Amino acid sequence: MTSEFRLAIGAALGRERVRTNIRKAMDGLVSKRAAAFPDADERERLRDQGEAIRGESVARLPELLEELERSCTRNGIQVHWAETGEDANRLVLDILRHAGATALLKGKSMVSEEMGLNEFLKHQGIEAVETDLGELIIQLAGEAPSHIIAPAIHKDRAEVAALFREHYPDEPPAERIEEMTALARRVMRKRFRGMTAGLSGVNFAVAETGTLCLVENEGNGRLCTTLPDLHIAVMGIEKVIARLDQVPPLLTLLTRSATGQPITTYVNFISGPRRPGEQDGPRAVHLILLDNGRSRIRLDPELSATLRCIRCAACMNHCPVYTRLGGHAYGTVYPGPIGSILEPQIHGLAERGEMAEASSLCGACAEVCPVRIPIPRLLNRLRFEAVNAQADSPTLGHGSRRLAGQAGLWRLWAWTCAHPRIYRTLTRLMTALRQLQPSRIKPWTDTREAPRIANQDLHRQARAAGFTDRL
Amino acid sequence: MPNTVYFFGTCLIDLLFPRTGLAAMRLLKRAGVRVIFPQGQTCCGQPAYNAGYRDEARRVARAQLDAFPAAVPVVVPSASCAGMLKVHYPLLLADTADAARADAFAGRVVELTDFLTRVLDVRLTDLGPPIRVAVHNSCSSRRELGVADATRDLLRRLARVDLVEPERAHECCGFGGTFAIKQPEISAAMAADKTSAIAATGAAVLVSQDCGCLMNLGGTFARRGGGPVIKHVAEFIWERTSHDE
Numbered sequence: 001m002t003s004e005f006r007l008a009i010g011a012a013l014g015r016e017r018v019r020t021n022i023r024k025a026m027d028g029l030v031s032k033r034a035a036a037f038p039d040a041d042e043r044e045r046l047r048d049q050g051e052a053i054r055g056e057s058v059a060r061l062p063e064l065l066e067e068l069e070r071s072c073t074r075n076g077i078q079v080h081w082a083e084t085g086e087d088a089n090r091l092v093l094d095i096l097r098h099a100g101a102t103a104l105l106k107g108k109s110m111v112s113e114e115m116g117l118n119e120f121l122k123h124q125g126i127e128a129v130e131t132d133l134g135e136l137i138i139q140l141a142g143e144a145p146s147h148i149i150a151p152a153i154h155k156d157r158a159e160v161a162a163l164f165r166e167h168y169p170d171e172p173p174a175e176r177i178e179e180m181t182a183l184a185r186r187v188m189r190k191r192f193r194g195m196t197a198g199l200s201g202v203n204f205a206v207a208e209t210g211t212l213c214l215v216e217n218e219g220n221g222r223l224c225t226t227l228p229d230l231h232i233a234v235m236g237i238e239k240v241i242a243r244l245d246q247v248p249p250l251l252t253l254l255t256r257s258a259t260g261q262p263i264t265t266y267v268n269f270i271s272g273p274r275r276p277g278e279q280d281g282p283r284a285v286h287l288i289l290l291d292n293g294r295s296r297i298r299l300d301p302e303l304s305a306t307l308r309c310i311r312c313a314a315c316m317n318h319c320p321v322y323t324r325l326g327g328h329a330y331g332t333v334y335p336g337p338i339g340s341i342l343e344p345q346i347h348g349l350a351e352r353g354e355m356a357e358a359s360s361l362c363g364a365c366a367e368v369c370p371v372r373i374p375i376p377r378l379l380n381r382l383r384f385e386a387v388n389a390q391a392d393s394p395t396l397g398h399g400s401r402r403l404a405g406q407a408g409l410w411r412l413w414a415w416t417c418a419h420p421r422i423y424r425t426l427t428r429l430m431t432a433l434r435q436l437q438p439s440r441i442k443p444w445t446d447t448r449e450a451p452r453i454a455n456q457d458l459h460r461q462a463r464a465a466g467f468t469d470r471l
Numbered sequence: 472m473p474n475t476v477y478f479f480g481t482c483l484i485d486l487l488f489p490r491t492g493l494a495a496m497r498l499l500k501r502a503g504v505r506v507i508f509p510q511g512q513t514c515c516g517q518p519a520y521n522a523g524y525r526d527e528a529r530r531v532a533r534a535q536l537d538a539f540p541a542a543v544p545v546v547v548p549s550a551s552c553a554g555m556l557k558v559h560y561p562l563l564l565a566d567t568a569d570a571a572r573a574d575a576f577a578g579r580v581v582e583l584t585d586f587l588t589r590v591l592d593v594r595l596t597d598l599g600p601p602i603r604v605a606v607h608n609s610c611s612s613r614r615e616l617g618v619a620d621a622t623r624d625l626l627r628r629l630a631r632v633d634l635v636e637p638e639r640a641h642e643c644c645g646f647g648g649t650f651a652i653k654q655p656e657i658s659a660a661m662a663a664d665k666t667s668a669i670a671a672t673g674a675a676v677l678v679s680q681d682c683g684c685l686m687n688l689g690g691t692f693a694r695r696g697g698g699p700v701i702k703h704v705a706e707f708i709w710e711r712t713s714h715d716e
């Protein structure tokens with residue numbers, strides 16, 4: 001049976017324009033990252049540091065979160081806990097209603113995508129206004145992000161220009177990049193005025209100081225978090241780090257790995273609402289901590305490495321599968337390698353286990369991951385969990401992809417390969433009957449010729465050539 | 472320098488490309504090494520391991536440990552299978568009665584081109600005409616074992632071979648074992664791009680140290696027509712340096 005995912009893959013591979021756009025963009029990001037780390041030794045030292053810092057976050061998660069809550073509260077940030085995306089949406093809604101807000105200014109946030117916040121608010125009659133240029137573009141197109149840091153990366157300039165013409169007919173036509181950003185700025189600035197509530201994501205939250213770090217390049221994030229009277233920050237619980245001195249190495253890794261920048265244009269450190277006597281800043285700051293399966297993921301000592309992720313997207317930029325499909329084919333919030341380990345764990349292997357199969361395990365992702373998540377190893381582990389019917393594994397949906405027939409075949413295969421005599425009898429038989437080998441072996445021969453079975457196997461040829469069997 | 476080695480032929484070479492296996496063994500023998508081919512060897516178990524069937528992979532892994540008992544190097548003409556034996560056996564058999572055995576075995580495993588260059592430092596006399604050769608390194612050779620450079624190192628010892636590197640050499644060819652079967656469309660798209668990049672080099676021959684990649688790329692070339700001759704690096708070198716047919 002061809003799954004939905006396989007169908008989406010087929011469709012994505014057929015979209016030449018999107019494929020070209022993505023490939024081009026990924027090539028650009030790949031070379032920018034390479035240029036940002038000219039010294040391999042320094043890069044590897046930084047990655048060691050990144051792994052250690054984020055490893056500490058995951059290992060000490062419960063206590064760090066409690067410390068974060070205390071520090072934030074001390075700073076006047078109101079902290080809320082959400083078990084699920086739905087809970088988080090409700091919290092946002094309550095806060096907005098309480099403040100009497102009817103629209104929400106949004107900075108880029110993948111966690112809000114995970115929550116499905118925009119859709120939810122729409123049903124509640126509250127408009128979410130995206131301010132990140134990429135997010136604005138896909139919102140106009142009615143699409144989901146196709147990349148976690150560059151949501152509209154699948155679109156080329158002409159497509160964006162057409163979208164702007166359609167949605168902003170009164171604006172002068174914008175064809176060049178600068179014209180488009182200027183147009184977006186004009187339209188968005190208008191929207192900023194009079195908005196009373198803003199929402200942002202969080203790149204890192206520092207437990208010891210109660211500081212929320214947010215990086216961005218357009219300045220809209222800063223506006224979202226300072227201009228309206230109310231700022232709501234949403235973050236996955238794993239984004240907490242222990243100390244302020246851990247921020248610089250992580251920021252260096254994040255921006256270089258993501259866009260090849262030594263630092264982003266804007267780096268925001270948010271440490272609370274406006275204090276008496278201050279001229280600007282929100283009057284209330286809320287922090288929503290979303291779990292959504294993360295606590296469960298943390299229970300597994302190997303798979304918990306998933307939570308070290310700092311969402312830099314380097315893994316997808318370098319992924320040969322992602323660069324050919326783009327993000328939409330996955331049909332998930334998080335695409336690419338990180339999505340392929342995270343989504344099956346959040347939503348369960350029954351629903352998303354196929355993502356773990358969409359990898360040749362080439363290792364390009366792990367080679368660049370700034371926090372050294374061993375993605376291929378985790379994919380392998382998830383493939384195991386998917387057919388692991390026995391263990392009381394914490395992984396959601398373990399064993400759900402086990403098919404009796406398939407398991408039987410693997411057992412038979414193992415029995416053959418564990419018994420050399422039987423294996424040799426089989427290879428002898430196959431070589432003897434090589435004329436009967438079918439010329440079409442699906443799906444291999446859909447696009448390739450099949451190799452022919454040799455007339456004599458190596459076991460016999462080696463012996464005939466005089467190579468001895470033992471010492 | 473070790474005077475005796477085991478040879479792990481891999482199941483792919485056993486059944487489909489025995490000439491490659493024989494060429495590799497002859498190269499070793501000519502370099503003065505005694506080569507033992509245990510008849511008890513079968514498959515490294517990687518297909519089951521990557522499909523998630525770890526119990527089955529473990530059963531097969533144990534059979535290989537049995538087949539290579541002595542403390543001599545195990546030379547493998549595939550970085551992918553060598554990676555399975557060297558990197559994954561210890562993980563697969565950790566916390567089992569065979570853990571120590573797997574660790575010791577892993578320590579003995581050496582990929583063929585790595586062995587020929589780093590350990591044996593073979594000297595090669597090129598008997599062939601000038602030729603342009605494209606190299607494709609498997610992802611395991613690059614990222615799992617870090618032996619990708621050995622292919623070029625080895626080929627540079629042939630005086631009349633002109634080496635070319637296809638564009639995006641770092642990228643996977645799309646084989647990935649069960650991946651090619653489970654996700655045939657993406658796999659095919661990757662193979663198509665890779666074969667185009669290789670064809671663009673104008674090389675007469677494509678070599679690799681992994682038959683899995685070669686089977687994928689060779690099969691794709693055969694279907695699209697044209698393209699270089701496809702050869703495992705061991706077979707290519709043997710043919711260039713021996714007076715055999």
Ligand code: SF4
Nearest residue numbers: 309310312313315369
């Ligand atoms: S898994 Fe690693 S490379 Fe991928 S987004 Fe996360 S931190 Fe970046």
